[in-house]
Amino acid sequence: MSYLPYVIGAYAVFVLVFLWDFLAPRLQVRRELRAARLRARRERKPAGPVDPAAELTR
Template sequence: MSYFKYVAMAYAVFFIVLAWDFIVPRLQIRQQLREARNRVVRAKRAAATPVEEELSR
């Protein structure tokens, strides 16, 4: 009886989990940085918009 398939599958699962632990945090950081940049841009736009005043003659 050979344990080759068992060992191969164990290594495959190990490398999949290792890749997942490597990739997912980077994706989450990129998403959070994008959201922070968007908030800054929105805040700058809101500060730059002129305040509406009533028209007077």
């Protein structure tokens, strides 16, 4: 009786979970940094010249 397929499968699952634990936080940090940069760019970008009379015209 050989346990080789079981051992190979167990190691494969371990490697997959280990890689996910390694990559998932990095992907989340990258996504959050991108969102923060986009938010900062939106807040920094001027809305353009504001004409006080433009709001009241139809």
